[in-house]
Amino acid sequence: MKKKIIYxxxxxxxxxxxxxxxxxxxxxxxxxxxxxKKHNVTYVKTEKVTYKKIxxxxxxxxxxxAFDNVSLSAEVSGKILQGDVRFKTGEQFSKxxxxxxxxxxxxxxxxxxxxxxxxxxxxxxxPDLKVDYRDEYEKWxxxxxxxxxxxxxPQLPQINSDKEKVFLASNNVLASYYNLRQQEINLSRYTIRxxxxxxxxxxxxxxxxxxxxxxxxxxxxxxxxxxxxxxxFPTDLDNIKKGEKVEIINHSGVSQMATVSRISDFVDAGTxxxxxYLSYSASSTTGFLEGxxxxxxxxxxxxxxxxxxxxxxxxxxxxxxxxxKKLHRTQVDIVRQLEDSYIITLADTTALxxxxxxxxxxANTEYQARN
Numbered sequence: 252m253k254k255k256i257i258y259x260x261x262x263x264x265x266x267x268x269x270x271x272x273x274x275x276x277x278x279x280x281x282x283x284x285x286x287x288k289k290h291n292v293t294y295v296k297t298e299k300v301t302y303k304k305i306x307x308x309x310x311x312x313x314x315x316x317a318f319d320n321v322s323l324s325a326e327v328s329g330k331i332l333q334g335d336v337r338f339k340t341g342e343q344f345s346k347x348x349x350x351x352x353x354x355x356x357x358x359x360x361x362x363x364x365x366x367x368x369x370x371x372x373x374x375x376x377x378p379d380l381k382v383d384y385r386d387e388y389e390k391w392x393x394x395x396x397x398x399x400x401x402x403x404x405p406q407l408p409q410i411n412s413d414k415e416k417v418f419l420a421s422n423n424v425l426a427s428y429y430n431l432r433q434q435e436i437n438l439s440r441y442t443i444r445x446x447x448x449x450x451x452x453x454x455x456x457x458x459x460x461x462x463x464x465x466x467x468x469x470x471x472x473x474x475x476x477x478x479x480x481x482x483x484f485p486t487d488l489d490n491i492k493k494g495e496k497v498e499i500i501n502h503s504g505v506s507q508m509a510t511v512s513r514i515s516d517f518v519d520a521g522t523x524x525x526x527x528y529l530s531y532s533a534s535s536t537t538g539f540l541e542g543x544x545x546x547x548x549x550x551x552x553x554x555x556x557x558x559x560x561x562x563x564x565x566x567x568x569x570x571x572x573x574x575x576k577k578l579h580r581t582q583v584d585i586v587r588q589l590e591d592s593y594i595i596t597l598a599d600t601t602a603l604x605x606x607x608x609x610x611x612x613x614a615n616t617e618y619q620a621r622n
Contacts, residue, residue: 291615293617297621300602316480328462363400404432450471475532482524482525496508512528514528554594559592559593573619
């Protein structure tokens with residue numbers, strides 16, 4: 252028992268001695284000195300300001316629209332009949348073709364009946380004209396012979412005297428004539444012809460349906476003459492002139508020249524841009540379709556300034572400048588906005604401008620330039 256106590260005491264003493272000796276060795280080890288000169292250094296891409304003339308071709312994206320977009324409405328009521336083309340969405344037509352007809356046989360019959368009655372009226376005054384108005388008889392006889400119930404009325408002969416006018420008015424010649432002319436105009440409304448080369452953008456009625464005055468039957472777009480609407484920044488308007496030739500390119504790489512037809516004189520509230528309209532004559536080989544987007548290249552004038560990438564601009568009016576190993580925000584003037592960059596000017600013409608995007612700037616960080 253005594254041996255166990257002695258061995259335990261010795262083991263404890265040895266452990267205490269080992270711990271004490273190890274602590275002294277650790278404390279005796281020299282501590283490394285702190286390097287107070289070490290700093291956080293970040294390298295940023297910079298470029299010294301150099302002004303030069305830059306060919307500032309302006310590139311924008313526009314949308315193709317129809318030069319004419321017409322709502323086709325009925326002026327009369329009746330059953331809708333087939334015209335020269337199918338009355339379906341997407342169907343193409345040529346100028347002058349009959350788009351549709353509205354049942355008009357009853358109106359045509361009424362008009363023919365009226366013309367027949369008018370022939371009787373003229374025939375009834377011809378004997379009196381031959382006796383009392385010999386100089387006027389031939390023209391009225393010719394007028395009578397040219398009236399055909401199947402055709403439009405001929406032009407009314409010229410009236411040469413007040414006496415002749417009174418005679419014609421008292422025999423209801425003039426009133427009947429203009430009444431028939433009005434009926435002919437009404438009859439023409441039953442046949443609707445294409446006002447231009449185009450296609451049906453939408454169709455709201457089917458063949459066989461009944462139309463009513465004022466009801467919209469279809470929507471037409473013109474396809475032989477198109478327009479491109481281009482939203483442009485107001486700062487670029489000074490370099491765009493009415494009548495200027497502009498290149499437009501579609502998604503397939505097909506290009507065509509268009510003409511600046513008009514420029515809006517107001518800023519769109521939503522986009523803060525001004526719409527510029529380009530017109531051009533379409534053909535079957537261009538491949539430009541109504542509704543598609545195209546690239547538009549305006550011929551800008553060379554401008555003097557400093558070109559920076561778009562991502563280097565802050566808040567649309569500032570850049571970072573490297574000075575004394577620190578970054579400072581500096582106000583700039585934008586001369587021109589290009590597709591991927593800005594042309595700017597700033598007060599300090601010897602500054603080192605940061606030409607890349609920086610997420611955040613730390614006041615305790617040292618910044619240095621890199622190429």
